[in-house]
Amino acid sequence: MTDITLYEQRGEIAHFVFNRPQARNALTFEMYEHLYQAVLRVNEDRTVKALLISGAGGKAFAAGTDIAEFRALNSDQDCIDYETKIERILSALEQCRVPTLAAIAGACTGGGAAIAACCDLRLAASDAKFGFPIARTLGNCLSVANYGRLVHLIGAARVKDLIFTARLIGAEEARMFGLVGEIVAPEALMARAEELAKTVAGHAPLTLSATKQALLRLRPPMETGADLVVMCYRSQDFQEGMEAFLAKRPPNWTGA
Template sequence: MMDESLTTRRNGVAPPNIRVDVDGSVAVITIDAPAKLNAMGRTFWPEMREALAALEADGRTRAVIVTGAGDKAFSAGGDIAGFAQLESTQARRDFQRDCMRTFAAVEECGLPVIAAVNGYAMGGGCELTLACDVVIAAENAVFGMPESAVGLVPGFGVLRAPSVIGRHWTKLMMFAGERVDAETALRIGLVQKVVPAAELMEAARALGERIAAHAPLAIAAGKGLVNRGVDRGEFDHSTAALTALQSSADVAEGIRAFTEKRPPVFQGR
């Protein structure tokens, strides 16, 4: 039986974007906005960092699973309509830094983090899988980085995807918004296991328990060594590029077109 939610226990009220449950040595972080295909709202980023820090400090958690509520989506990505609320260059820069800090927190967490992808993993959802240590996908999972459709690029994805799936697949997904199904994701290295949708959480939990049975110091050291080549300085370049893009007329048009459900008309400015 699941322990009560860490976030509920901490605040008395569950936060709006994630839910955290602990069962023995394995914790499950659920992106909990199924009505919006588990879009990552503005509160998602600090909530995820807080949840990971709490789990790492609790002395009993040995593995973390990240998944999405419901059976349609892991996460459809960032809340695009909310981007329009970023009215100044500083606000846009702060938002990009907030996102990057969260992806870094997943990468740098001393605990192994498993993505259990149950449906769509688009935009920031796909980027989150790139930050995780192992990805298990349901057969109906779909991955994509479609940010160029609203005038943006996947700020973290362009940094990490080339080392995972190669430059050409990254460019195809980024330039054309190419969607990748679970079997293709497995073939190109974006996913390590594909299972029937009904077996996804069972498979993720079984893997989490296998990892949890091993020496935690060795797991943490091994993760750190594998990730040693990650250059955090890249984040500054990505933040600057995304801040500039979010200030462009094309992004304003892309967001308007998205909310109005029509094709955008980009002017290249």
């Protein structure tokens, strides 16, 4: 792995860090792939008992997919392949052999929030902000699988609230929603996250694994939603959203 992500094992805890603080840890395809490889590594290493994911710099866990990556989506199949690739990674994280924890400081939006939603436990610094502001920024959509994860986690009404208003919610509201289980001061986040990871790592692994798998089996199977992905990602609005975002101006939505 390169220094855009970091992987280190400390005792029984594997630490994975998104390491682009200068870009608010915006996720490149390479960073997504590094996360996938980290999960595979954890699955193979029986000395690891928990995986702790965080973002470097204290300003963001991960601020979504880097806009530059979307420039490569030039056909319907490119768009479908993008969501298929991301789903492969998120599904692997969700089914990781060991408990996964997200330590969230600052912005946790878009793809970053989707990653956090796949973790078993989430704790946040008091300055954390969560959301999927795509209706205000790019005009794209989530995959059906990600809508399903969020509905399973916080309910359909709150998913609509987040998507339709495109607002970012603070840590306290995120806890009320069920997005995070605990809030700590920013300077105490990593120490508390490591403490929680060690607690979980010390518990019966088969009990934790059975619980993870049982909850996944309770979730109904999802359709692919490829038609919805193509509709949004191949639209004039999505192109306008990207151009407006990069130019730091409001987009002119047309619904086409």
